[in-house]
Amino acid sequence: MNESSAPTSVSKGEVHLVHLYPREMSIYGDLGNTRCLAARLRWHGYSPIVHDHAPGDRWPERANLILGGGGQDSGQVRVQEDLDVQADRLRDLATAGTPMLMVCGMYQLFGESFVTVEGTRLPGLGILDVHTQGNDTRMIGPVVLETDFGSVIGYENHSGSTVLGTDQRCFGRVLHGSGNNGKDAFEGARVHNVVATYLHGPVLPANPVFADGLLEIACRAATGDFIPEQIDDSVAEQAHSAQVSRLVSTPTSQGGTTTPRRRGPLRALRASG
Amino acid sequence: MKPLTQARLSVAIAAGKAARVASRLRGGGSALPGLICETIDPAVLRHTLTYLPRGIVVVTGTNGKTTTTKMLVAVLREHGLGVFTNPTGSNFTRGVISALLAEVDVKGNFEADIAVLELDEAHALNFAALVPPTHALLLNVARDQLDRFAEIDYTARLLASLAEQTTSAVVLNADDAYVSRIATALDDAVTVRWFGVDPSMVDRLPEIQEADVRFDDPADAPTLEVDDGLLLAHDEHSMTVRYPGGNDVGPVQLRQRGLAAMINATAASTMARVVLNEDFSADVARRALAGVHPPFGRGEVIDIAGHPLELVLVKNPAGFTVALGTYGKTPAATMIAINDNYADGRDVSWLYDVSFASLRGQGVSMTSGVRGWDMALRLQYDDVPVGHTELNLDTALDAFLAEHDAEPTRVFCTYTAMMALRRRMSTQYTLARFGEDPL
Numbered sequence: 001m002n003e004s005s006a007p008t009s010v011s012k013g014e015v016h017l018v019h020l021y022p023r024e025m026s027i028y029g030d031l032g033n034t035r036c037l038a039a040r041l042r043w044h045g046y047s048p049i050v051h052d053h054a055p056g057d058r059w060p061e062r063a064n065l066i067l068g069g070g071g072q073d074s075g076q077v078r079v080q081e082d083l084d085v086q087a088d089r090l091r092d093l094a095t096a097g098t099p100m101l102m103v104c105g106m107y108q109l110f111g112e113s114f115v116t117v118e119g120t121r122l123p124g125l126g127i128l129d130v131h132t133q134g135n136d137t138r139m140i141g142p143v144v145l146e147t148d149f150g151s152v153i154g155y156e157n158h159s160g161s162t163v164l165g166t167d168q169r170c171f172g173r174v175l176h177g178s179g180n181n182g183k184d185a186f187e188g189a190r191v192h193n194v195v196a197t198y199l200h201g202p203v204l205p206a207n208p209v210f211a212d213g214l215l216e217i218a219c220r221a222a223t224g225d226f227i228p229e230q231i232d233d234s235v236a237e238q239a240h241s242a243q244v245s246r247l248v249s250t251p252t253s254q255g256g257t258t259t260p261r262r263r264g265p266l267r268a269l270r271a272s273g
Numbered sequence: 274m275k276p277l278t279q280a281r282l283s284v285a286i287a288a289g290k291a292a293r294v295a296s297r298l299r300g301g302g303s304a305l306p307g308l309i310c311e312t313i314d315p316a317v318l319r320h321t322l323t324y325l326p327r328g329i330v331v332v333t334g335t336n337g338k339t340t341t342t343k344m345l346v347a348v349l350r351e352h353g354l355g356v357f358t359n360p361t362g363s364n365f366t367r368g369v370i371s372a373l374l375a376e377v378d379v380k381g382n383f384e385a386d387i388a389v390l391e392l393d394e395a396h397a398l399n400f401a402a403l404v405p406p407t408h409a410l411l412l413n414v415a416r417d418q419l420d421r422f423a424e425i426d427y428t429a430r431l432l433a434s435l436a437e438q439t440t441s442a443v444v445l446n447a448d449d450a451y452v453s454r455i456a457t458a459l460d461d462a463v464t465v466r467w468f469g470v471d472p473s474m475v476d477r478l479p480e481i482q483e484a485d486v487r488f489d490d491p492a493d494a495p496t497l498e499v500d501d502g503l504l505l506a507h508d509e510h511s512m513t514v515r516y517p518g519g520n521d522v523g524p525v526q527l528r529q530r531g532l533a534a535m536i537n538a539t540a541a542s543t544m545a546r547v548v549l550n551e552d553f554s555a556d557v558a559r560r561a562l563a564g565v566h567p568p569f570g571r572g573e574v575i576d577i578a579g580h581p582l583e584l585v586l587v588k589n590p591a592g593f594t595v596a597l598g599t600y601g602k603t604p605a606a607t608m609i610a611i612n613d614n615y616a617d618g619r620d621v622s623w624l625y626d627v628s629f630a631s632l633r634g635q636g637v638s639m640t641s642g643v644r645g646w647d648m649a650l651r652l653q654y655d656d657v658p659v660g661h662t663e664l665n666l667d668t669a670l671d672a673f674l675a676e677h678d679a680e681p682t683r684v685f686c687t688y689t690a691m692m693a694l695r696r697r698m699s700t701q702y703t704l705a706r707f708g709e710d711p712l
Contacts (some may be wrong), residue, residue: 027425028622029622029624029626030622031625032622032625035655039654039656073426140619141619142619155619155621157620193532200622201332202622205625205651206650209547235649236650236653238649239646239650240644242644242647
């Protein structure tokens with residue numbers, strides 16, 4: 001990767017990112033989340049190592065942060081078998097506090113079950129206590145959430161409607177858009193340091209506080225510490241606030257819309273661990 | 274036709290024609306007259322198109338519809354055929370009816386041998402439900418506007434369904450697994466012809482093609498026969514369509530550059546051969562292809578006070594990647610304008626499926642449009658320097674042209690951004706009218 005873009009010449013250490021099924025499950029630009037995290041690691045002075053995990057591949061020796069994206073129904077079918085093989089490992093990593101970002105299709109597969117439009121029940125990994133029901137109509141459009149990382153913007157495009165179990169935490173509250181099911185104003189789900197959401201966009205680039213929240217946990221696990229550099233996120237903040245002001249007439253928390261909440265990421269993720 | 278049917282058709286056409294005059298006076302949109310006409314007589318298309326002696330050709334697929342249609346029309350016209358076609362950009366059923374209104378008399382008669390219609394993937398099916406096409410030219414399936422089509426697989430099914438309703442012949446892309454698999458489901462009575470790139474060029478395909486991950490096995494490459502067209506590129510502008518049975522078209526120098534335009538020319542030439550059969554002349558086809566101007570916004574060149582501005586429409590990852598590869602070879606001051614209206618695709622996630630690394634050296638002078646900041650952010654993550662970001666398209670264009678008033682410029686833009694920028698430019702510079710060629 002481009003070493004010259006790192007602010008310090010000496011790397012603060014390798015951080016291993018595992019992107020699950022980039023070919024089968026990254027149809028809506030979710031690859032951008034991996035690009036974003038790798039770039040931010042470099043800007044913070046770390047050395048990102050990205051492992052693209054395809055069905056049938058051997059699991060990499062180190063995995064500090066795991067990403068998954070949205071796919072088509074055919075893509076989900078294609079990864080099912082490998083996901084069964086990796087199921088115990090992923091459950092153990094989740095319990096051990098490995099940060100994960102699971103978007104859309106992979107969010108659904110991390111749940112308890114998915115019932116198709118035709119009524120077939122497909123079991124999920126059960127890492128998240130959520131149930132998803134396939135529908136004929138899709139929930140499509142721009143989204144603004146209020147989360148522990150401040151406001152988060154993105155774009156949803158899903159036919160499954162997801163319902164949280166009784167004690168299952170959501171990722172955010174919907175300020176604009178449909179969210180999990182268009183009814184209860186919840187979006188996504190969180191357990192340990194696993195964050196699952198329907199948001200594309202991709203979700204991380206324009207929500208840098210959220211991105212760094214995931215990176216902080218990963219860097220600590222990989223190197224024992226997290227020493228961030230000052231990153232100029234003014235462009236990301238402009239992109240972020242442009243969407244918030246278009247979509248939400250009165251921002252609920254002054255400053256929460258554009259200003260990174262410094263206390264946010266670490267507490268937000270650890271509290272759930 | 275029964276008298277009552279004829280009366281209804283005439284009323285519909287008359288009303289549509291009136292609306293057409295009114296909307297022309299207003300300078301307004303092209304689909305409204307079609308809507309009015311369609312409302313009065315939903316079967317207007319069938320009544321007017323079914324009796325064309327050479328049939329009805331539908332051109333569809335994700336990328337290249339406009340260019341391919343324009344090329345096919347040019348080749349058929351050069352052969353002396355009267356061709357009815359719908360103008361650029363109005364690729365919905367209503368747009369076709371609107372175009373028809375300009376050419377039919379009130380009884381529904383018009384002078385044409387054949388219709389060549391560019392149709393959006395979903396509307397191609399609506400159209401086929403009204404009038405089954407005799408010929409279908411299926412270009413490719415790529416991810417595009419997933420907020421409308423939801424899934425690539427769904428788009429592939431739309432094309433397959435269109436092919437099944439086609440009565441005489443289909444021409445399919447041999448290199449696109451989503452399209453080539455369609456052949457297996459077709460009735461034996463329907464002729465299948467292929468277009469593709471010459472085996473010597475297959476290494477250039479991945480950059481412009483979508484991976485088909487639906488099946489374990491890779492799609493079997495179709496066996497090409499004597500009448501199938503193979504693209505042989507000589508350089509960025511010059512090419513030959515090779516037919517194993519002889520009668521090659523080319524070498525021909527296209528006015529549009531790049532691999533995508535050449536594949537479109539190969540597709541158009543091959544469909545023309547199917548339609549014209551023994552009337553097809555390779556030399557006439559070559560002459561026609563050489564004369565085709567790039568359609569509106571697809572590499573269209575506008576003269577800005579003595580310096581060329583290239584206007585390049587981008588709407589999906591495959592298209593943007595091809596555009597960067599095609600135009601990146603000659604650097605120019607660059608502006609990128611991204612809107613997220615319905616016609617642009619409301620989700621801009623796809624920008625992250627494009628690599629902008631080729632712009633790193635030159636940088637991007639200006640990003641603009643409703644999602645101008647998102648574009649700037651995307652470039653930042655690829656370490657591409659951005660000069661300015663100004664969301665207002667008019668202000669951005671003026672500043673961009675003022676800063677680069679003595680050099681070639683290039684604007685990559687989504688559909689509605691292109692319309693707005695063209696409008697702005699037309700107040701100061703000479704532009705071809707929508708759908709017309711430069712003088």
